[in-house]
Amino acid sequence: MKTIRAVLAIALSVLAVLPSLAAGTVLILDYHSFLGAKSTLDYPIADFAAQLDRMKALGYTFVSLEDAMAGRLVGKKNIAITIDDGNHSVMAAVEEVLRPRGIPVGLFIYPAAIGRSKTVLTAQQLVTLQSEGCEIGAHGYTHQYMTPRAWLRNRKQVLREASLPMAALAKITGKAPSVFAYPYGVAAPGARDAVRAAGYAWAFLASEKVRFVDPTDPALNHWAVPRTIVYHWNRRAIFKLLEARAGP
Numbered sequence: 296m297k298t299i300r301a302v303l304a305i306a307l308s309v310l311a312v313l314p315s316l317a318a319g320t321v322l323i324l325d326y327h328s329f330l331g332a333k334s335t336l337d338y339p340i341a342d343f344a345a346q347l348d349r350m351k352a353l354g355y356t357f358v359s360l361e362d363a364m365a366g367r368l369v370g371k372k373n374i375a376i377t378i379d380d381g382n383h384s385v386m387a388a389v390e391e392v393l394r395p396r397g398i399p400v401g402l403f404i405y406p407a408a409i410g411r412s413k414t415v416l417t418a419q420q421l422v423t424l425q426s427e428g429c430e431i432g433a434h435g436y437t438h439q440y441m442t443p444r445a446w447l448r449n450r451k452q453v454l455r456e457a458s459l460p461m462a463a464l465a466k467i468t469g470k471a472p473s474v475f476a477y478p479y480g481v482a483a484p485g486a487r488d489a490v491r492a493a494g495y496a497w498a499f500l501a502s503e504k505v506r507f508v509d510p511t512d513p514a515l516n517h518w519a520v521p522r523t524i525v526y527h528w529n530r531r532a533i534f535k536l537l538e539a540r541a542g543p
């Protein structure tokens with residue numbers, strides 16, 4: 296009897312420890328530009344800063360995409376910040392908002408645009424951002440759709456979006472990207488296969504839905520990881536969920 300009690304006591308103590316050993320989860324947020332422009336995807340830089348400060352005040356930890364996907368997460372209150380498209384305003388967002396707060400960021404870039412217009416980052420800025428700790432990922436080559444419809448209409452173009460950015464980004468930054476975000480957030484199964492075949496370890500979708508992910512979950516498709524786009528119209532819902540998860 297004593298032995299049974301001892302075994303039970305050990306089992307209970309192990310169970311008590313288990314929640315802290317449980318895999319962490321992360322919400323991957325997707326921003327775009329910081330111009331103060333009239334777009335549901337754009338935020339004035341002070342507004343962006345206020346959002347991040349609110350997340351921190353709710354008890355969330357900002358993690359890098361690299362740590363998140365490696366499963367280096369503690370608890371369920373983790374947020375990874377990503378910014379798509381390489382708008383020139385990303386420079387100020389990183390230097391004035393993210394760096395001073397020590398918040399890591401993943402930048403998804405379509406390399407054909409780099410240096411081609413004043414609205415996007417220059418190659419030199421991209422090099423600087425990488426040297427400052429930003430993780431640079433691919434976002435297609437010329438930002439074409441990779442959706443099921445695009446796959447049916449112009450498979451060749453979809454395949455180019457998957458195969459071309461790695462070498463092009465490596466030429467600019469000196470480092471081949473290991474992460475990919477599908478332009479417009481949607482990918483046909485064939486497009487996911489092509490991105491996987493191109494050598495990316497992880498690829499990200501994007502939608503308005505708020506979904507925390509556990510990167511160590513065996514059921515998680517590494518080439519279809521959800522991200523949440525922070526639109527003006529869904530930000531209230533995002534913060535509502537963040538507050539609910541943060542507890543009273």
Ligand SMILES: [Zn+2]
Nearest residue numbers: 379380478479
């Ligand atoms: Zn995009």
